[in-house]
Amino acid sequence: MYLVTALVFAACGVVAVLLWVTGRRDALGLTSTGALFDRVLADRPARVVILLFWWWIGWHFLVARTVDPHG
Amino acid sequence: LSNICQIAYPYSYDMSPAIDLRLLRYFIAVAEEGHLTRAAERIGTQQPPLSQQIRVLERELGVTLFNRLPRGMELTDSGAALLVDALGIVPDAPRFGRPATLPTIAAAVVVGVVLVLAPRHGVVDGIVLAGLGVAVIPFAWGGVRPGSGGRRTVDPRALRRTAIAWAVTGVVTCAWELTSWLLGRVLSAEQARQHPAISDLLDPAIDQLWFRAVFVAAWLALGLALITRGRRA
Numbered sequence: 001m002y003l004v005t006a007l008v009f010a011a012c013g014v015v016a017v018l019l020w021v022t023g024r025r026d027a028l029g030l031t032s033t034g035a036l037f038d039r040v041l042a043d044r045p046a047r048v049v050i051l052l053f054w055w056w057i058g059w060h061f062l063v064a065r066t067v068d069p070h071g
Numbered sequence: 072l073s074n075i076c077q078i079a080y081p082y083s084y085d086m087s088p089a090i091d092l093r094l095l096r097y098f099i100a101v102a103e104e105g106h107l108t109r110a111a112e113r114i115g116t117q118q119p120p121l122s123q124q125i126r127v128l129e130r131e132l133g134v135t136l137f138n139r140l141p142r143g144m145e146l147t148d149s150g151a152a153l154l155v156d157a158l159g160i161v162p163d164a165p166r167f168g169r170p171a172t173l174p175t176i177a178a179a180v181v182v183g184v185v186l187v188l189a190p191r192h193g194v195v196d197g198i199v200l201a202g203l204g205v206a207v208i209p210f211a212w213g214g215v216r217p218g219s220g221g222r223r224t225v226d227p228r229a230l231r232r233t234a235i236a237w238a239v240t241g242v243v244t245c246a247w248e249l250t251s252w253l254l255g256r257v258l259s260a261e262q263a264r265q266h267p268a269i270s271d272l273l274d275p276a277i278d279q280l281w282f283r284a285v286f287v288a289a290w291l292a293l294g295l296a297l298i299t300r301g302r303r304a
Contacts, residue, residue, distance in 0.1 A: 001265040005251055006272055012244040019236050030236060031229035037300040039230060042151050044212065051211040051297055055204050058290050061277055062186055063197045066270055 094128040095157045098136065101125055102154045106143040156227070179291045186287045191278065203294075210298040 023032040041047045060066055100110040101121070111118045129136050136150035146154065182199060189195035254266040276282040 002267060005247075005266050008247050009244070009269055009272065012240060012247070015240050016237075019233070019240065023233055026229070029229055030233045031226060033233070033237070034296070034300060035230060036233050036237065037296065039155055040234075041297065041300050042155070047297075048211045051207050051294075054290075054294055054297055055200070055207060058186075058203070058294075059200050060270070061273065061286065063192060063200050065192050066274070 094124055094131075097121055097124045098128055098150075099154065099157055101137065101144050102146055102150065104143075105145070110144075175295065179295055183284075183287050183291050187280065187284045191283070207294070207298060 019030065020033050022028050023030045023036075026032070041050065097110070097114065100114045101107060104110040104113060107118045107122055107125075111121045114121070125137065132149075132153070134149040135147050136153060137144040138147055182203065185199055186196060189199070248269055251266045251268040251271075255263040255268060255271075258266070273286070277286055
């Protein structure tokens with residue numbers, strides 16, 4: 001089950017990379033992720049939330065001890 | 072202006088394809104500056120005629136593009152939607168979301184090196200992250216600065232499909248993460264290890280210097296992209 005769980009996360013990551021690459025090539029009727037960022041980040045509340053989430057990711061993995069190493 | 076006329080944004084329903092590009096240039100200037108006087112100075116005109124031209128554009132489109140506030144002009148949703156397309160239509164429209172400047176990139180590299188080499192969970196990391204948090208506040212809050220991908224016209228339908236694709240991916244990831252996290256709390260410790268959350272998977276890897284370097288580089292690159300997109304550089 002460990003492997004299945006990890007593979008699902010990996011698959012999500014692969015899909016994200018594929019979306020990014022596909023968008024850059026304007027393939028499959030998609031547009032670039034940058035264009036999406038531009039549209040979404042034009043909105044202040046969205047910008048605040050997304051930047052806050054980005055900052056929290058850094059804090060979570062680099063500063064906070066969120067995983068018990070002995071657990 | 073075929074893209075504008077085809078999309079489902081509110082401003083486009085009754086939009087004439089014969090709209091004057093000059094009006095779009097004026098609109099872009101006001102949207103960027105957020106202030107009529109500054110926009111008028113920028114395009115070399117006076118405030119009253121510029122204000123009049125913006126009203127003409129609003130009349131032609133049948134929507135309100137700006138909220139007139141004491142501190143300046145704030146884009147409405149319709150205005151933001153128009154701006155995204157206007158920047159792609161007007162040939163010499165200034166590009167929002169320019170690449171990060173050299174000093175910004177240099178600062179990001181220094182921060183990255185510190186975050187990689189400093190002891191994880193240490194005071195230095197804490198200070199750097201706190202500093203970064205303060206540093207991005209102006210970027211997050213700073214004015215209403217809608218942006219566009221630059222000179223290239225973005226097909227709104229493709230944009231919507233892209234948004235849906237990313238949203239679905241994000242929701243699936245979050246649902247799987249939530250499931251794993253919940254299982255980790257209701258199952259016994261031994262069983263919970265079979266359902267690792269993202270943190271459980273990444274945490275040991277980030278302890279490795281090389282992976283921490285990759286993580287920090289990706290995280291900072293994303294941050295740079297976020298602060299240089301969707302807003303005026």
